Amino acid sequence: MDFTDFARAAFALAVTLGLVGLGAVALRRFGPDALARFTPTRREHRLAVVESLVLDPSRRIVLVSCDGQERLLLLGEGQVLPPPAPSRAKKPPATEAADA
Structure with a gap:
């Protein structure tokens, strides 16, 4: 690896870090509302x-x-459940003693 390759890699790293830093400064300046403006409103x-x-x-x-x-x-x-049928309790049969 000669000097030009090393200088190219260092320059690419500096540009990348500079862009990340610029993005951080922009987000601080414009705040979180900047991203909300780009999203469609619900x-x-x-x-x-x-x-x-x-x-x-x-x-x-x-x-x-x-x-x-x-x-x-x-x-x-x-499933459709039918309504409960009204209970029809049978009356107890009348005793003969009650009739007399």
Whole structure:
């Protein structure tokens, strides 16, 4: 390795360190807002999960907010469960002693 190769490597290292230092100075000067200006702005999301509750291993209840309204959703395995039938308890048979 002769002197010109060494000088070229030293000059490349100096330029690289200078560019890194220049970038650091620019970030300090313009602050973190400089990077925020280059990123696209995000619009506000309309849908948000407010709360979630696990009922059993296959079902969960989720409270969702959409456009200021809250909706309660039952998430599960895709089966529709019928509503429970009202219980019709049979009356005990009347005893003959009660009739007399």
